[in-house]
Amino acid sequence: MIIWLNGAFGSGKTTSAFELKRRLPNSFVYDPENIGYFIRENIPKELHEANFQDHEQWRIFNYEMLKYISNTYDHTIIVPMTIFNPQYYEEIIQRLIDEGISLKHYILYADKSTLLKRLNKRLERGETWAKSQIDPCIEIFNTEITEEKIITDNKSIDSVVEEIAKRSGVNLLPDNRTYAKKMIDRMIVLIKHIR
Secondary structure: OEEEEEOOOOOOHHHHHHHHHHHOOOOEEOOOHHHHHHHHHOOOHHHOOOOHHHOHHHHHHHHHHHHHHHHHOOOOEEEEOOOOOHHHHHHHHHHHHHOOOOEEEEEEEOOHHHHHHHHHHOOOOOOOHHHHOHHHHHHHHHHOOOOOEEEOOOOOHHHHHHHHHHHHOOOOOOOOOOHHHHHHHHHHHHHHOOO
């Protein structure tokens, strides 16, 4: 099964994905962004798109890779990735569903002030690309890609992860870490994924 965590930048996708991985035996986090960085490293700068999702190769490769992994790996694949272009959603997520892949898609949803506060905590001061995408994300998640929202404004990461698990029908291992250990683990994930 694929659990796809969608949502605007700052909604908690990456943190939730790695917390879910810790508590789901044999689960695997697949990061589609890596393909975007691969494309940028391997084509002339003149061919770069501002958003690497605009490269057709990014969409094709991620669809093919997720199909391959889901057909050959018997455990849960967790995908933390913002996709708010309806065409790209259709080309990857809906196509996988239509082809019989078990895929649960959730939008981790928060209002703009919450998202901005979270991005500022990540040291994204001033106007950044992630911040400039908030309004288009919220608009699409309110009008076109609307199913399975998990409102995260006033929820802890633990409760978000538990809600994802409950909706997905999976059982989580208990989390016996201390509060301090959880915070350290989450900070490490955050640092590793600031790009």
